Amino acid sequence: MRKQYVLIGLMALIVQLAQAQFTLDGQFRPRAEYRNGFQTLIPDGADAGFAINTRARLNAGYQTEAFKVYLSIQDLLVWGENPQIIPVDANNSFAIFEAWADLKLGGNWSAKIGRQVLSYDDQRFFGGLDWAQQGRNHDLAMIQYKGDFILDLGFAFNQDLDNNGGPLFGFQNVGTGYPNNNPFQYKTMQHLYAKKAWDGFAASLLLVNYGHQAFDTNSDPDGVNSLFTAGTHLTYKKGAFGAAANAFIQTGEFFNGSTDVGGAYLLGLDLTYKTSDKVTLGAGVELISGDDASTTDKTEAFIPTFGTNHKFNGFMDYFYVGNHINTIGLFDVHVSANFKLSDTSSLMAKVLNFSGDQELPSGEKSLGTEIDMVYSKKFKGYALKIGYSHLFAADGMYELKGVAESAAKDTQNWAWAMLIIKPKFLNTAK
Template sequence: MKLNKISKVLLPLVAASVLAPTVAYAANNESKATIDFRLRYESVEQDNALKDADALTLRTRLNFTTANYQNFSAFVEFEDSRAVGVEDYNDTNGNNTEYSVIADPETTELDQAYVKYAANGVIAKVGRQVITFDNHRFVGHVGWRQDKQTFDAASFNYKANDKLDMTYAYVTKRNRIFGEEKDLDAKDHLINIGYKTALGKLSAYSYMLEVDEGADNSLDTYGVRFAGSEKHGKNKWVYAFEYATQESESGSVEYDADYMLAELGYVVNGITIKGGYELLGSDDGEYGFSTPLATLHAFNGWTDQFLTTPKEGLTDMYVSVSGKAYGGKWSVVYHDFNADEDSDTVDDLGDELGISYGRAFNKTFSGGIKFAAYGEGDSGAGKVDTDKLWVWVGAKF
């Protein structure tokens, strides 16, 4: 056991030393190799019986892109996540369950490996790959966690012209953020069509999901999104509007729910002020709208209280202010959460305040700090006061 643990800790360093000559070689030809490190401290304090969690983790990512040959190329990427000295946290895989959750389990895996064809407006990929659409609300890579989400899939994108592009992907496996033991076999069909107008981009999508577990199930979502900006003198308006409907089936149980988003902002002197309303609807208080492939950390608060939508549904009214300072970017975000279908015990779902700052020091090094505080609402919602802090540094070669 000790030898195995030592080997896993040394793997990123050994792999880096092996790949370093490849980086130098790639610089002189059409191939490309990169090494990417992110060292992050995360703490979680919750007002419950769980112990406060602390984690210092190092993510190492190594990748290589081959030269193009007759419109074909290949890409391979390995990813490793290790706890470095501080590992007092529940990693979601049954370790240290007396602590609060920090969803960064130790893992080493093949993160991506695909063959790509690109010519005449067509990009086709077969193999393990990142797939994202629009703002990651429905399909994303969850890059915030140390082990990002990828998919075993065949994907096809056709860009007809500067305005119209269409993507279809068939997914056979969801490689999630919790390590290989929690990946899911799937039969997912993902369709996204985008059209650029003078005022913004219009997207129409259909995401038909099925977990391949031997039992009848489906999660079908159909929607439209419009997002863009409009100049106003030296300043500009920014906006986004979206609507989707969802049908969920599990055995003989069926539910329907709706999704809506309305967001409006104004950019003045480099400061963006934005307000929005997001609804993840409920089916009579029995089912909440679900987005299992999303980059969930980017929505409904950074303390991740609503990774799963409550059966009562969720409304999120939020306001944010962001800008640039000292070579980096800062933001302040406030959320007010409520149930879509309230009950005698669940209506107020709490609120959250988040503050962040991050910057690149040069082309190689970057860093940042982020803090979020969630205040509980009605006791029947099952949430508690939660504070989370992150501090990180990164390097890419």
């Protein structure tokens, strides 16, 4: 009798799958890193760090004519972090990375609800942060239109159901005064994204307002400190030539609620030229406004809050990757070259020169020069990437990081190797 129930269940599942599309895939991504100056200057006499970690993901999608549901679970495994035979994960890294439903509302309209990735344009302000093994996601509801143009309207309200009191229904003042001791964890967010493409040209508009629960003693403890960002991304391509530009402005209140933000901006321009089928050259500049130290109750420093910041301003992550917030800003001038070595391999080389938008207390602006190189190779069913970066620090970098030049290593570098495997377990799509 039990076998009959199993057969009936399997037959019902087969019928259901025949009427819908079901996908099951995954990702296995181990990465080894040698850090000898990554994110900050390593002191002289300190040993370089070396570690291996792995991202393991399992993704499932289910789609009918009326809706689509997607679930992505992941764990981050640092090799050797778990003692032998320990019954639980040492760093508690197992998580649901995405869990959303996309409901069709008729015509070109839909509603996407749940935990999801926001990734727009070149990911300068909103990105999935795929380089980081944990990635970046958002819990929100979004109305979308996809037709001759794209429109997203998103709304988020983060809360703690374990707390029953207060107009904001949670997020208590703990530690630093930020939820979960994380100043980037917002309380509320509303955003609008619109994009239109023409022949060879595309333009997008992004408006974002996000708020942090106010914990400053001079403000309403149940209020929200809001920061508003408006920006555009423009792209142009004709023949071998390509161009991309970013322009953002920011105003409102800083995380702590006691500092106003005004006159903050980000401007960027990148040009590419394909000299042949095998070589593409690039050049660009980016200016991110910094804080004028002469004003104590106001900051002009721009924050690219939710972007994939590892992609910009050098792969060694000295700027805007959990650091360099509300400081002297950045002026980044860079050139690059991409070489197609074969049908399955390529090499990217990039040189970046950094200086501050504002002066350091010493009057210094120059921060240094970085060289980034990435080799990529595709094999049958998997891919390999190998990278090397080297920083030539200037006087300003030592001052910025609070390390005397005499106390820092002569060599500041970083190297990594990453294997990427994306198995396709099941796909019932017709």
